[in-house]
Amino acid sequence: MIVGRSGTTEPPAQRRGGTASGRPGAQSQGVLGFLREAAIVVVAALVISLVIKTFFAQAFYIPSESMEDTLKVDDRLIVNKLRPGPLDIQRGDVVVFVDPGGWLRPHYEEPTVVQQVLTWVGLLPADAGEHLIKRVIGLPGDEVACCDDQGRVTVNGAPLDEPYIKPGAVPSEKTFDETVPAEHLWVMGDNRPRSQDSRYSQGAVGGGFVPIDNVVGTAWVRVWPLDRLGMIGRSGETFADVPDPGTREPAPDQETAGD
Known part of the structure; x- marks a missing residue:
């Protein structure tokens, strides 16, 4: 702790005009962590989209x-x-x-x-x-x-x-x-x-x-x-009424084989 002129004490972070969590190193780690998580989400979404497009729907x-x-x-x-x-x-x-x-x-x-x-x-x-x-x-x-x-x-x-x-x-x-x-x-x-x-x-x-x-x-x-x-x-x-191939009924004026 630092002793001031008034005899009171100040935390180191306050003396520097900030908080411990606001240090540049902590901020950069937070940004990098966010970017890493965002990249994982984007890559996962692309992979899922590609799988769906390839095998299921497009x-x-x-x-x-x-x-x-x-x-x-x-x-x-x-x-x-x-x-x-x-x-x-x-x-x-x-x-x-x-x-x-x-x-x-x-x-x-x-x-x-x-x-x-x-x-x-x-x-x-x-x-x-x-x-x-x-x-x-x-x-x-x-x-x-x-x-x-x-x-x-x-x-x-x-x-x-x-x-x-x-x-x-x-x-x-x-x-x-x-x-x-x-x-x-x-x-x-x-x-x-x-x-x-x-x-x-x-x-x-x-x-x-x-x-x-x-x-x-x-x-x-x-x-x-x-x-x-x-x-x-x-x-x-x-x-619904279409017959299967080869099962078509002959026309009335047609003769079947053997007649």
Whole structure:
């Protein structure tokens, strides 16, 4: 202790005009500790985000009108990456897939390095630079055709009533009759006149069919804008009466083998 002129004593810290906890060394240790903890939190968040993006879910945004009115331009959505995988793809699912080759025109701007890194770890939604999003109409082995006498798409001979098609659009302005090969899908956009899909990609790699291995996942929930927040359904009732491939009933004027 220091004896002052008045005969009183002062603690050393007061004599220096501060407190013991306010020493520069203690302050720097506190700052370093905070920065270390913050770095741990950031790294952990990035690792968790990367794991989720790699195995479970991924964010995407919609750059075009090909899936209107189900999905609109600039919608943000979460894609379930467990399908395909433990959960199989079904008719009516809305799927995100990598361009099989020749479907997309190269008109997208190249993202910056920072954008690429943030997208890679899952903190930014992926753009459509190499991805497309469409609705599954035909599974492997299905016969998909258009159109019947009422202008409808048929799958294995069963006509589809498609409530998800954009109002005012017809099921297809282009006729087709195709059998989906093994391990592939036939896909179409909900805004049929504005969709570059299986119908218009038959001259591209794969003949318009999408390899199941190219599928990133199925659209799960729309998260932005908030007034459109909600689950993205697959409209399974549309395909409820579609028979399995090879079990199609012959038309009345057709004869079965052996008759």
